[in-house]
Amino acid sequence: MDEKEELHLTSQELQVLSELDSRQFGFLKLRGSEHGRTRALVLKAVKYLEGMLVQVKEEERACSPGARRDICIDPKTYCKLGHFHLLLEDYAKAMSAYQKFYALEQDNWKDPLFLYGLGLCYYHYNAFDWATKALQMALYVAPGFSRAADAHLRLALMFKARRHWGAAAVHFRRARLAPHQDATFTRLELSFHAAHLLEARGLRKAARDAYERLLKEPQLSSMLKADVCRQLGWMYHRCASLGEPAARARAAIWCLQRAVVAEPESGAGLYLLGRCFAAQGKVHDAFIAYRNSVEKSEGNADTWCSIGVLYQQQNQPMDALQAYICAVQLDKGHSAAWTNLGSLYESCSMARDAFACYNNGGARATLASAPLRQRLAFLRAHLAHAPVPSVTGKRRSLPSIEEAWNLPISAEMSSRAPKAAPPPYPGAGASTPSTPATGAGPAAPKRDEPTPLTHHQLQTLQYLQRNSHNLSPQQQALMQQLLSQYRLSQAARARAVAKNEGNCASGDSAESLAEDLLKKFSDSQPDIKKEPTTKSPLSVNNSDAVLGGRQPVVKLEPLKTDPLKPVSFHIGMSAKQIMDSCKDNAGPPTSWSVLGDGCGPPEPPGVPPPRLSAEQLAPPAPFVYVESKRDAFSPQLQDFCLKHPIAVVRGLTAALKLDLGLFSTKTLVEAWPDHAVEVRTQLMQSADENWDASGRRRVWACASHRSHTTVRKYAQYQAGSFQDSLREERERGAAPAHSAGALSDSDGRESGSGPAKRRRTARMLRFGTNVDLSDERKWRPQLTELQKLPAFARVASAANMLSHVGHVILGMNTVQLYMKVPGSRTPGHQENNNFCSININIGPGDCEWFGVPDAYWGGVRELCDRHGLSYLHGSWWPDPDELRAHGVPVYRFTQRPGDLVWVNAGCVHWVQATGWCNNIAWNVGPLTARQYSLALERYEWNKVQNFKSIVPMVHLTWNLARNIRVSDPRLHRAMRTCLLQTLRAAAGTLQTVRARGVPVRFHGRARGEASHYCGACEREVWHALLVREHERRHVVHCLACARRASPTLQGFLCLEEHHVEELSLVYDAFTLHRPAPPLHAPAALPPTPTPTPTPD
């Protein structure tokens, strides 16, 4: 690097650069004129750093192989470069620099600033999966991240766009918790997104109310007002549930007119207004609205398509043709425009062109429309025998599609701001290209936007392409140049179309709006709210600094960001050593993983090799028959269960003389008729299939509507459904119908069960679920009866981890009952925190079970993702064939009355009743390393996924350490790691709160007191409860969220749940137990059942 390229910086400039990172994105707009000096400084630094990297690369290349290299690049240089490019909004370069950092820095996942920057880049490119992962990781490693609000909002928008409603709602809630000044969006913008989530979920009335509330806000910006009015107007137009048609029509027009007034420069409101007028038959008004929209909005395929519809309705086929052509030139995949073009050609008896247009509409259009499919089939057959038309043949009323495509008008119209607005409606029917109706010339392309090809250029390109095999080098070069210009302009146009998509009306506008908002959010960050106040921990000396010249090691100390310091804690340390080390460096007090410092957060595993054979993909269910009480209590039975992912234990309830009648509907009604039952209304389907509501598509999404009833009412329904079925059976005199399998052929193929039949036979059913039997005063006989079970299967026992929690976790360490009619489904899931579960079928009917071993859960998740479903938040019914094709084995078996099903840790399962029956179920946690590790791993993964862990694993671990002796080194290591990490967290948190002068009070734990969770992020708060009054309630926060809410922790009180001295004693006493060797050789075991896997 020569002298003149040295970088001279003042200490102030260095300070500015050192403080810049991904957190300023959206706050510091370097493109704006106010920040010209900072922009120049950043550009200077970028130039210097890039020059430096090039130089180092060159020197590396010049080095002989094996020679010692004294030049090395600190990977953080790339990260910093990534931040600079991000702030300059050069996403491609930012991405490339971040990727380099990712490749060079093994611990990249520990740096939230990198993860956030990378997430923003992915988000910019609409790579939602990757963006989600990066942003989730940023929040995982730094839960108190100062840009958490922006990260949560982006996550919410991405989940909304992918229809993961539950996850989207969680992230909107969390985005709302951030103090206003820490976010690039306003509270009202957030409320708008949340209202739109309601609309997208189909909760139209709630959405309308939310939009209307927003309109009353005095501080609503005019842009947001326009958005709200557009959404509301369009909802009134579309949703019959919002009132009677005339009132809705008036409301729609009124709202859309307000939208136009609020944002006069936008064409989106005008377009929707045009649609409403057209629907009301106000053709003239519709044309005017469309035309005004075209003048305002850059090329919008939807507007042109709607204009085409209007012309076609007015019997102006040539004008309609041109409008449609405009639409499909703007968006080649515009299926509505292609389909309309097809019907236009058909109306002019131009079957060949119609056929081509219908086909261009793409598979989605044909799939969605049976008449279109029929039409295509008809035309195909017809055209096979029809003579090829000649150009000179019979006079046609419209130009062919090829001719129309190449008409000069199309090139003109398809430019970003069309010169030719549609001819005004009455009397302008034209067989020649439309004349410009207004004087508006084409808008000059924006700076940086590629210029579209002129008509002449287009023709040249077509000519060159046709003769591509025979071109001179110059012609080749010209063709390449034109082609690349064409592609760039197409891409720009596609972007423009995508931008407008949200407000267009083809398809479901709620969904397209979600995408539009996503783009909008990324495109239009609000202007700078404030300069960041965060001070770099690194001090910069006062003298001017010079970076540059020949430096053997490229190190940018002043520029470096080091969010996490290495820590050297290990489980061999005593509590005192830990506490002493914490005094010097407890590490960042928010991000300890209970899995230990070294390992990153857990990730879903891929499908493990090797590829399984067809038999292995459909293994027989592990099955054991218990003949006697002795069998039931034998250690072999427990071993058998622990060895298999899932198992059917038959004969156990009979051998133990369990009175299952205590759980029959009759007994329940007699005992507590008004007891609450949650009801899931579901579509009745055959067990290995899942169809959408239309009966046309096999899907994984498993829809159900939730409501509530009582035991008595459900019992009436259950009995009535049984009676109905008996009657139907009698009437039919045919095979029993009390099997959901009766809905389709047993081989699951579609024969005789097409969409029409499915819709005809589609029946809704009600599944009574999650009936809570936890109250010992109410359900004593039932709960006492279950104590007859062997310890490993009991609801409560010393050998069950969940009994050490010390408080109730409903449905996990208490019993839940399910009341079923045939077809009742429990969708796919793993148990909370991967605990095992026990399920007994009370009868009289059967249940059908499906299970996937834990090792393959990542494979199931992959397919959920592919189906656009959230693995944790969503409700899904997998297709066993699809799973097997993906290399995932699936068990399938029947659970008869009296059968106990053992679900091992992490086994994914889904269940459907084949008959009328009740089931009882609860969770258990065998004291094994496997169970504990799987529970802990899921605890961490839940944090990444922002999913609440129902089992408070930290609280449980400390209780286990107090209550049990552990002789399994693996279990001991895992538990001690969790104790170590949380002891550090306790010490670090106390230090932090004391340093900020927060009052600390001992609170202790009452007997049976439930574990605490952070009111903001829903993570377990085990030791230091940071409490603040909110709306007259005392809300517990974790340290991270408390600091997000108030960096100084002002207004917070810290309640200590445990004495640190007591924790230290527990920690030190938790050593690996080495049992004394037995004095005598063990006596021969009594004869026990020999459990063998047997197909059901």
Ligand SMILES: O=C(O)CCC(=O)C(=O)O
């Ligand atoms: O019986 C049911 O439908 C619930 C099954 C289940 O998921 C379980 O017991 O773990």
